[in-house]
Amino acid sequence: MHLRLWAVGLVSLLMLAVPAAARASVGVGIQAGPVRLTGAAHPGGTYALPPVYVVNTGTQDESLSIRIERLSAGQGRAVPVAWIRPGAVVRLAHNQSARIPLELVVPGAAKPGQYLTDVIVKGSAALSGGGANLDVAAATKLEFRVAPGVVSGSWFAAPFWLWPGIGIVLLIAAAAAVARKFGLRVQIDRVPADAAVLPAGRGDDGA
């Protein structure tokens, strides 16, 4: 009797497991709206692009990574891959999502104009289909404009030497204030040349 119950339970579990395995899938998603830089970029500048939304739509855990490749038709210069620095790979469970940061680095020799490329999110967990790996990816547009002229200045985009320079000035000012408070003085006394002759009998020659 007990044996029969165990057998029925085992068969039921197998019946549940087989359809679950058959439904295994890989899937990824990305925001449909394009990634756009607010305002214009300038040659020589570095800009944080809005983080791109990605999601794992498959049935198993995925490591999602970003790459840049022009796929979309449309107006706009092609973007060299080196201009875009994507954030680190993210590992997501089924239906989990994340935002991956992107950084735009415009070289000093960049030509002004409108630029267009695609951000592609790719999964790592390819499923084996009869021996071949079946994989998925998803793409969305990346758009920005490069305007002529130098990088527009701001407090946070100041030259690298500005903040250390201010620090040094503050240190000097603080040192001066301390010196003033505690009366540190350097006094130089001038002695006439003829007074520098030693009195007789004070020599060190022992003669």
Next chain:
Amino acid sequence: MMARSVKWLLPVPALLLVTGLAGCGTKAAPPGAGTAENINLSLTTVPTTRSIKVSPGNAQIGDCHGGLAGNDTKSTTKKLGFPDGKCFYGKPGANGIFPITITNTGIASDIYVSGSTAIPEDNGTGWRLCNVGEDPAHACTGRLHLVPGTDQYLVRNFSPVDKPDYGGLTDTPSCDHVFRVSHGCLATQGTFQTEGIELIGPSSSTDTSTKWTVTITWMPVPQ
């Protein structure tokens, strides 16, 4: 003397402090302003994600044929032979088998597909994808340019609505002809297609590995 020489720097910290604080002011409400009242509205939108799902079936790569018996390199049922061995994952034709299901789970998008270089187990010299037909992306260099040459291979995906003159996958993502029902390769949300794969091996292989990895990637892209 020394203290006097740097005396002019003393106002600098105070000046910097004042400059920094100047931007931190808040604007007070004008006198006589009324009390604000809020209402909360709940709003639901349609998803705005571009996504895809690929499910393989239970079939195995098989029905291999081709190769040269005289060289002892003829294909067996599940092993690709040389030269010009051919294997299938699924079966083309009217009564075919199409074990891969590709579903557009996001907004309407073009569905692109691409292949990869076949990687041998020892990470040696791979087989590059090649194409046949008019204006191929990477022409096959085998017999009459109709079959792959040395270290080349050809991959075609097929479906119930197959195109017989299809030139094969490239390593650059391009429109999946299986989704080319009306124009382009547009798939609306929930649209799915079933596909199979045909693989034709090289005329000869530099690498002697007997296990190879091939990856095929499907991707929804903006229209």
